[in-house]
Amino acid sequence: MSVGIDDISFYSSSLYIPLAELATRYGVDPDKYRVGLGQEEMAIPAVDEDIVTMGASAAWPMIDDDNRDSVGTLLFATETGIDQSKSAGVYVHRLLGLGPNCRVVELKQACYSATAAIQMACALVARQPEKSVLVIASDIARYGLGTPGEATQGCGAVALLIKANPRLVEVHPESGCYSEDVMDFWRPNYMDTALVDGKYSTIIYLKALRQSWKHYQQAGGRAFSDFSRFCYHLPFAKMGEKAHRKLAVTCGESMSDELFAEQTGSGLIYNRKIGNSYSASLYIGLLSMLENDPEDLSGRHIGLFSYGSGCVGEFFAVTVQPGYRVYSRRQAHVDRLESRQALSYDEYALLFEYQYPRVDGEHDFPEMTDGRFRLAGLHDHKRIYTETGVR
Numbered sequence: 001m002s003v004g005i006d007d008i009s010f011y012s013s014s015l016y017i018p019l020a021e022l023a024t025r026y027g028v029d030p031d032k033y034r035v036g037l038g039q040e041e042m043a044i045p046a047v048d049e050d051i052v053t054m055g056a057s058a059a060w061p062m063i064d065d066d067n068r069d070s071v072g073t074l075l076f077a078t079e080t081g082i083d084q085s086k087s088a089g090v091y092v093h094r095l096l097g098l099g100p101n102c103r104v105v106e107l108k109q110a111c112y113s114a115t116a117a118i119q120m121a122c123a124l125v126a127r128q129p130e131k132s133v134l135v136i137a138s139d140i141a142r143y144g145l146g147t148p149g150e151a152t153q154g155c156g157a158v159a160l161l162i163k164a165n166p167r168l169v170e171v172h173p174e175s176g177c178y179s180e181d182v183m184d185f186w187r188p189n190y191m192d193t194a195l196v197d198g199k200y201s202t203i204i205y206l207k208a209l210r211q212s213w214k215h216y217q218q219a220g221g222r223a224f225s226d227f228s229r230f231c232y233h234l235p236f237a238k239m240g241e242k243a244h245r246k247l248a249v250t251c252g253e254s255m256s257d258e259l260f261a262e263q264t265g266s267g268l269i270y271n272r273k274i275g276n277s278y279s280a281s282l283y284i285g286l287l288s289m290l291e292n293d294p295e296d297l298s299g300r301h302i303g304l305f306s307y308g309s310g311c312v313g314e315f316f317a318v319t320v321q322p323g324y325r326v327y328s329r330r331q332a333h334v335d336r337l338e339s340r341q342a343l344s345y346d347e348y349a350l351l352f353e354y355q356y357p358r359v360d361g362e363h364d365f366p367e368m369t370d371g372r373f374r375l376a377g378l379h380d381h382k383r384i385y386t387e388t389g390v391r
């Protein structure tokens with residue numbers, strides 16, 4: 001029996017700012033963002049969107065009356081926590097109408113936790129193959145106006161259904177991990193923007209990649225040349241390209257520009273338009289590859305590197321299943337990105353500076369999102385989630 005990803009779907013806000021607009025405002029050469037970071041656009045959440053509404057909207061298209069009851073566990077990965085105690089997944093559990101016997105928990109380790117969730121999900125499915133596990137990764141990346149990290153913000157959620165004999169990709173059991181206590185990026189409880197030592201974070205990311213790969217090899221993993229594609233955690237697309245060059249050098253491989261682009265390019269398409277979605281970004285990258293690669297990837301191996309600041313890295317692999325293209329949700333995802341509304345800098349800054357209440361009261365939030373779910377308000381210290389009626 002194989003175990004892996006049977007279905008994937010993503011959601012991102014309907015609002016974005018073109019990075020050229022940001023560059024103009026700051027008097028920066030637009031190529032710094034377009035070429036230097038590899039980013040084109042940055043998704044901005046509406047005031048009535050959060051990790052719950054985005055996560056539920058990502059999962060909604062893949063949950064129906066035929067599979068709802070077989071979801072035995074919901075694992076919610078995020079570093080944009082909304083409560084110190086209650087899992088964001090429990091709200092999603094209700095919004096999706098999952099069964100009362102479904103186990104729900106939230107996981108955190110910066111951008112890495114969705115990978116931990118997938119590994120745990122595979123183990124659960126191996127034990128109970130008739131059940132599936134719904135993994136949701138949902139995050140909002142915020143660094144602050146005028147900071148070096150600003151152009152690498154973004155938001156998005158991805159939902160993955162982990163099952164026995166999956167239709168999309170089988171997850172291999174071998175993996176290589178690396179953990180080290182470092183302060184490259186973190187967000188104390190009293191802050192709503194991240195603190196980051198930007199340059200250091202890119203160095204640590206590449207160190208974690210090298211060390212995870214080394215451990216992956218020790219664990220009996222495949223050789224570099226066995227892989228036809230690679231996906232990396234994407235704080236910005238150029239980081240994935242840097243990572244791939246570093247891994248190739250580590251493995252003593254030299255490659256043409258064409259081969260380099262072939263191995264990574266299709267995985268970068270969605271992230272260039274969404275920006276950093278933290279825990280979701282690697283899997284939005286994998287989805288982008290499965291949906292946009294010009295070649296039929298059936299039977300091919302894809303190497304994945306997951307990185308979460310602080311830090312934990314993991315390298316593992318998947319094999320694309322024959323006929324995977326039949327189950328693609330590509331059109332819905334492309335339509336989602338193409339129907340978004342561009343914001344001016346001033347509109348973006350206004351949204352960024354919106355102050356959510358920090359004391360209790362009867363707070364209602366403006367209706368902005370065009371997603372299926374919204375955060376309607378905050379009453380008696382309780383978050384109120386509602387359906388918008390949008391299909």
Ligand code: CAA
Nearest residue numbers: 029031032035036037148149152198199201202205235309
């Ligand atoms: N044309 C083309 N390229 C240009 C350019 C131009 N006109 N101007 C600058 N560039 C290039 C630079 O040469 C540089 O490229 P290299 O890195 O290849 O040298 C690139 O654009 C960026 O320029 P700077 O280094 O000057 O940019 P910066 O210092 O202002 O900020 C950053 C870069 C440190 C990554 C910043 O965006 C940041 O702090 N981001 C948040 C942290 C982050 O994303 N870290 C990634 C690793 S940690 C992680 O992965 C976890 C996570 O999700 C946060």
